[in-house]
Amino acid sequence: CLGGKLFPEEKIMDEYQLLNLMNLSFVSNAMYFVGMVLFIWLGFRFANAIYEDGNAPMISKVLSSLYYLCVAGFFYFNGQVAGGILDTYSALLIDIGADSGSRLAAYSENPLGPGKALGVFFVVLILFMQLARTWIKKP
Numbered sequence: 001c002l003g004g005k006l007f008p009e010e011k012i013m014d015e016y017q018l019l020n021l022m023n024l025s026f027v028s029n030a031m032y033f034v035g036m037v038l039f040i041w042l043g044f045r046f047a048n049a050i051y052e053d054g055n056a057p058m059i060s061k062v063l064s065s066l067y068y069l070c071v072a073g074f075f076y077f078n079g080q081v082a083g084g085i086l087d088t089y090s091a092l093l094i095d096i097g098a099d100s101g102s103r104l105a106a107y108s109e110n111p112l113g114p115g116k117a118l119g120v121f122f123v124v125l126i127l128f129m130q131l132a133r134t135w136i137k138k139p
Helices: 015-053 058-095 099-109 117-135
Strands: none
Touching (some): 015 058
């Protein structure tokens, strides 16, 4: 019998392995971020076309607004995922006693960090700018 353990040896990742996994997570999150930037750019193109037309049909405004809301939701979620990655890996690094864990935790708690207050404000600001350009008539 193994003394009630499923595995005779428990393996704990070292600092290098955890930092490498965190880096891999951020790379895939960054690729998603690039996609969101392209979707935001397309949303501004929609908003500008509607604004310049001056007499765009209501269905165009409504569908574009729904698009902006979806993209804002995805962009917000992307920031939350990045914040979650940083929170999780900083906690794991602290648990194994790595010095890098406390430094990463400080970044994670900063209002400028991913998924924190300024990031959320930025998503709302982009959404407001797109909606304003869509719904405010050209003088």
